Amino acid sequence: MSEIRLVDRDYEIFREIERWRVALGRHLEELAGFTGLKACQRRLKKLKEAGYLERKRILFGKRGFTA
Numbered sequence: 001m002s003e004i005r006l007v008d009r010d011y012e013i014f015r016e017i018e019r020w021r022v023a024l025g026r027h028l029e030e031l032a033g034f035t036g037l038k039a040c041q042r043r044l045k046k047l048k049e050a051g052y053l054e055r056k057r058i059l060f061g062k063r064g065f066t067a
Helices: 008-020 025-032 037-049
Strands: 054-059 062-066
Touching: 008 025, 008 037, 025 037
Parallel strands: none
Antiparallel strands: 054 062
């Protein structure tokens, strides 16, 4: 498990995932205020590698993030 510093945007991601139970990267891009999808995907990957998020196939075969 790698160590990363959590910022306010990460907590916003966690709140949205808790609120909706599952979210796609393109949804979190808008909800957490990222400037682009690529930046959002990079941050989600770091959070997943650090063990904060999981990816599961829940929404019609698409991989969404869960906490």
